[in-house]
Amino acid sequence: MTPIxxxxxxxxxxxxLCAVAxxxxxxxxxxxxxxxxxxxxxxxxVFNLITGVFRISRGRIFFRGEDITxxxxxRIIAAGLARTFQxxxxxxxxxxxxxxxxxxxxRHDYHLWDALFHTPRFQRVEQRWSKRAYELLAxxxxxxxxxxxxxxxxxxxxxxxxxxxxxxxxPSLLLLDEPAAGMxxxxxxxxxxxxxxxxxxxxxxxxxxxxxxxxxxNLCQQVTVLDFGETIAQGPPQEIQQHPxxxxxxxxxxxxxxxxxxxxxxx
Amino acid sequence: MFPIIAQNILNALQLGSVYAxxxxxxxxxxxxxxxxxxxxxxxxxVGCYLSLAAALFLLGLPLHLPAGLIFLGALLFSMLxxxxxxxxxxxxxxxxxxxxxxxxAVITALGVxxxxxxxxxxxxxxxPRHFPPLIAMTPWQVGGLSLTLLQLLIxxxxxxxxxxxxxxxxxxxxxxxxxxxxxxxxxxxLMGVSVDRVISFxxxxxxxxxxxxxxxxxxxxxxLDPYMGIRIGWWAFISAVVGGIGNIRGAMLGGFILGAVxxxxxxxxxxxxxxxxxxxxxxxxxxxxxxxxxxxxxLFERV
Amino acid sequence: xxxxVTILAxxxxxxxxxxxxxxSGWLNPYLVMIFMYVGINMxxxxxxxLVNGYLGEFSVGHAGFMAIGAYVSAILTVWVLPRxxxxxxxxxxxxxxxxxxxxxxxxxxxxxxxxxxxxxxIVTLAFNMIVKSILENLEILGGPRGFLGMPRxxxxxxVVAWVLITLFLCRNLVYSNVGRGLMAIRxxxxxxxxxxxxxxxxxxxxxxxxxFFAGIAGGLFAHLLQFINPRSFSILKSTDMLVMVYLGGVGxxxxxxxxxxxxTLLLEALRPLGLWRWVVGPLLLILLMIFxxxxxxxxxxxxxxxxxxxxx
Ligand SMILES: Nc1ncnc2c1ncn2[C@@H]1O[C@H](COP(=O)(O)OP(=O)(O)O)[C@@H](O)[C@H]1O
Ligand SMILES: [Mg+2]
Numbered sequence: 001m002t003p004i005x006x007x008x009x010x011x012x013x014x015x016x017l018c019a020v021a022x023x024x025x026x027x028x029x030x031x032x033x034x035x036x037x038x039x040x041x042x043x044x045x046v047f048n049l050i051t052g053v054f055r056i057s058r059g060r061i062f063f064r065g066e067d068i069t070x071x072x073x074x075r076i077i078a079a080g081l082a083r084t085f086q087x088x089x090x091x092x093x094x095x096x097x098x099x100x101x102x103x104x105x106x107r108h109d110y111h112l113w114d115a116l117f118h119t120p121r122f123q124r125v126e127q128r129w130s131k132r133a134y135e136l137l138a139x140x141x142x143x144x145x146x147x148x149x150x151x152x153x154x155x156x157x158x159x160x161x162x163x164x165x166x167x168x169x170x171p172s173l174l175l176l177d178e179p180a181a182g183m184x185x186x187x188x189x190x191x192x193x194x195x196x197x198x199x200x201x202x203x204x205x206x207x208x209x210x211x212x213x214x215x216x217x218n219l220c221q222q223v224t225v226l227d228f229g230e231t232i233a234q235g236p237p238q239e240i241q242q243h244p245x246x247x248x249x250x251x252x253x254x255x256x257x258x259x260x261x262x263x264x265x266x267x
Numbered sequence: 268m269f270p271i272i273a274q275n276i277l278n279a280l281q282l283g284s285v286y287a288x289x290x291x292x293x294x295x296x297x298x299x300x301x302x303x304x305x306x307x308x309x310x311x312x313v314g315c316y317l318s319l320a321a322a323l324f325l326l327g328l329p330l331h332l333p334a335g336l337i338f339l340g341a342l343l344f345s346m347l348x349x350x351x352x353x354x355x356x357x358x359x360x361x362x363x364x365x366x367x368x369x370x371x372a373v374i375t376a377l378g379v380x381x382x383x384x385x386x387x388x389x390x391x392x393x394x395p396r397h398f399p400p401l402i403a404m405t406p407w408q409v410g411g412l413s414l415t416l417l418q419l420l421i422x423x424x425x426x427x428x429x430x431x432x433x434x435x436x437x438x439x440x441x442x443x444x445x446x447x448x449x450x451x452x453x454x455x456x457l458m459g460v461s462v463d464r465v466i467s468f469x470x471x472x473x474x475x476x477x478x479x480x481x482x483x484x485x486x487x488x489x490x491l492d493p494y495m496g497i498r499i500g501w502w503a504f505i506s507a508v509v510g511g512i513g514n515i516r517g518a519m520l521g522g523f524i525l526g527a528v529x530x531x532x533x534x535x536x537x538x539x540x541x542x543x544x545x546x547x548x549x550x551x552x553x554x555x556x557x558x559x560x561x562x563x564x565x566l567f568e569r570v
Numbered sequence: 571x572x573x574x575v576t577i578l579a580x581x582x583x584x585x586x587x588x589x590x591x592x593x594s595g596w597l598n599p600y601l602v603m604i605f606m607y608v609g610i611n612m613x614x615x616x617x618x619x620l621v622n623g624y625l626g627e628f629s630v631g632h633a634g635f636m637a638i639g640a641y642v643s644a645i646l647t648v649w650v651l652p653r654x655x656x657x658x659x660x661x662x663x664x665x666x667x668x669x670x671x672x673x674x675x676x677x678x679x680x681x682x683x684x685x686x687x688x689x690x691x692i693v694t695l696a697f698n699m700i701v702k703s704i705l706e707n708l709e710i711l712g713g714p715r716g717f718l719g720m721p722r723x724x725x726x727x728x729v730v731a732w733v734l735i736t737l738f739l740c741r742n743l744v745y746s747n748v749g750r751g752l753m754a755i756r757x758x759x760x761x762x763x764x765x766x767x768x769x770x771x772x773x774x775x776x777x778x779x780x781x782f783f784a785g786i787a788g789g790l791f792a793h794l795l796q797f798i799n800p801r802s803f804s805i806l807k808s809t810d811m812l813v814m815v816y817l818g819g820v821g822x823x824x825x826x827x828x829x830x831x832x833x834t835l836l837l838e839a840l841r842p843l844g845l846w847r848w849v850v851g852p853l854l855l856i857l858l859m860i861f862x863x864x865x866x867x868x869x870x871x872x873x874x875x876x877x878x879x880x881x882x
Binding site: 051052053072073074077078082083085089090091092093094098101102103104105106107108110112114115116117118122125126165166169 | 760762765766
């Protein structure tokens with residue numbers, strides 16, 4: 001079976017800072033894969049490299065067997081890969097509905113001509129996608145916000161709206177960047193359940209960055225641990241928890257008192 | 268051949284000095300507020316008229332003041348009043364817009380520029396005014412080069428201002444606060460300097476320097492009209508961008524480059540009417556290939 | 571359905587009015603002239619709003635586009651077409667001018683891939699200056715003295731028709747995947763790229779269409795005045811367009827129409843002030859920006875221009 005995502009020997013530097021060092025990863029279809037590591041470890045940078053935000057100077061990335069290393073972002077996303085952001089990046093002054101519709105921008109298969117004259121084809125395509133967008137809003141309990149500018153949604157709903165926007169194009173791989181960031185215990189628990197449900201419901205493959213260890217331990221079948229850009233461990237969550245270098249990476253710098261301490265909060 | 272080139276370099280330095288002085292105002296305001304103060308060319312124009320007024324007044328006194336004294340008087344008078352004008356513009360027109368969308372401030376700046384031009388026009392009428400010859404224009408011949416006292420004066424005054432400004436920005440508390448704000452470093456409150464005061468100071472400084480440029484320009488090219496600030500303002504603005512807007516040394520460099528472009532264009536192309544074409548093409552190419560200008564810093568965005 | 575009928579009836583009524591009023595002499599020629607200016611300015615404002623309001627970039631050089639449309643269409647009617655044909659081919663002449671202008675729009679569209687915000691504004695400014703400078707140096711087109719000899723083909727019905735066409739197409743564009751994408755770029759270009767919005771293609775569309783309509787307006791202008799010179803297309807003209815956009819409201823079609831109408835009529839009304847008219851105008855602009863930075867209609871739309879809600 002071709003892996004859905006394959007990263008080979010990826011490097012990235014910011015000036016003299018090595019943010020990602022010799023990073024490799026293979027995600028199989030249907031996986032719920034975790035990417036963890038302390039703050040500044042390079043996790044978000046990996047997502048940015050996958051989605052074409054930064055140019056890749058060393059390493060290759062394959063998506064469903066295709067080499068996407070040099071593709072531009074819209075093409076990568078249109079190929080069936082969707083993501084969310086660590087700091088929510090909704091289109092704040094556009095309505096929730098428009099936000100979701102924009103997730104399917106590349107799937108609006110009509111031409112400029114159709115847009116200028118609102119041809120029957122335009123009507124058909126627009127109708128299809130707005131129907132789908134409303135379905136998704138309903139699935140995420142956001143229907144009442146359809147016409148509301150995204151900036152007026154409560155924080156938790158904004159996070160979920162971002163996921164809805166990512167899902168409308170029916171991606172085969174979903175990248176979630178700290179989806180539980182800024183949420184309290186109860187909200188985070190709801191989110192875990194939501195992600196688990198979505199994974200099944202949409203037969204998704206998910207690559208998840210998370211800071212709160214509890215989330216990862218509850219959700220993921222496979223975990224990769226980054227520290228200072230380097231991969232220090234890889235495997236199922238139970239093994240990772242015992243790994244000496246992981247313990248050191250978290251304990252050494254942050255002490256075992258803080259909430260950041262990932263392993264103790266794993267129930 | 269050599270004297271011609273040297274002569275042109277001298278002329279380019281003279282013109283470039285004025286551009287550099289005005290470009291500084293664009294660049295300092297941009298550094299502090301990330302706002303293009305499109306009214307700055309017209310502030311220069313007002314400075315030019317104010318120095319004319321002061322010079323005429325001093326010449327009219329029955330004291331027979333020496334030219335040097337008149338020059339100094341006009342310089343100080345116009346620098347002071349123009350600085351006040353700059354601060355007033357910031358207070359009344361730009362400050363209320365600090366939290367507004369950025370384009371509002373830019374549009375307002377365009378409006379302020381038009382206001383200054385048309386107000387001057389409405390008061391003084393459209394006839395051009397002439398600057399009295401204060402400084403001797405008789406050229407000295409130095410090794411095939413002709414050099415006037417005025418040219419020497421322009422170069423010296425400009426150099427003096429540039430050096431003083433550099434010292435001010437690097438050594439004084441206010442200068443450090445200016446740099447801190449433009450680097451986006453949050454240390455200004457710690458230094459006991461309020462951001463508002465730094466901004467006012469920047470406008471005062473930029474406008475005063477533009478007024479000095481106005482006096483020098485008026486002496487060298489003695490015909491003034493209310494729309495003179497448009498073209499010179501644009502050229503100075505290009506200078507600031509070419510050097511890397513927000514960067515003080517870049518503005519100086521850009522000013523001299525644009526001075527050279529203006530002087531050299533008629534030597535290479537059939538007529539001097541191509542100078543706008545050359546300058547703006549240069550700008551366009553630079554922006555496409557090195558958007559931050561020669562000495563500017565690249566920006567990056569957090570994802 | 572009913573809405574569509576009302577709108578069609580309104581369009582027919584407007585066109586009839588535009589034809590009857592001047593022809594019957596009920597509207598004196600001076601007022602007809604002013605209405606034509608209002609119309610041309612509406613087209614310009616709609617065009618500029620596409621880039622400045624919807625795409626969220628800041629073009630300060632739109633007069634450059636207008637100039638190209640004006641000169642190209644003028645060349646066609648003066649040098650190329652036999653005089654008797656000109657009135658019949660006028661729409662095609664305008665479209666040809668618009669298409670050439672649209673091509674010139676690419677000159678700005680391509681830099682916009684890499685350059686944004688203030689720097690793109692400077693690119694558009696440079697574009698304006700370069701166009702003007704080239705025209706000034708083209709002796710064959712009259713250089714700084716200008717170009718003349720166009721027949722007076724622009725009349726009120728044509729202007730009204732072109733305003734309606736522009737409004738129709740801009741409105742359709744805004745309420746489509748393209749318009750949504752443009753607004754997404756305005757809000758957050760990086761996020762737009764990462765939600766599969768093809769930002770490059772959309773920027774090309776925006777500049778092509780915006781330039782096209784600016785070119786149409788230029789053609790109408792040239793065949794109204796029957797005389798054009800490079801100075802009519804200076805940065806001051808661009809500034810006028812900016813004022814109209816920001817007066818009426820960014821990101822609003824209704825606002826574009828309002829802004830153009832109010833600005834044009836106000837300048838006429840202030841004519842008795844003489845030179846002081848040009849002082850009052852900028853002052854009003856400054857006050858507007860301070861007290862209403864989004865303009866009269868910023869980001870809002872009159873109901874008759876909106877699409878019906880798509881909720882199933
Ligand atoms: N755009 C950027 N420019 C410069 N440095 C960056 C940029 N993005 C991230 N970094 C640096 O790269 C390192 C990794 O950052 P990041 O990938 O965001 O970490 P994580 O998501 O694991 O917390 C950090 O040291 C960060 O400061
Ligand atoms: Mg991160």
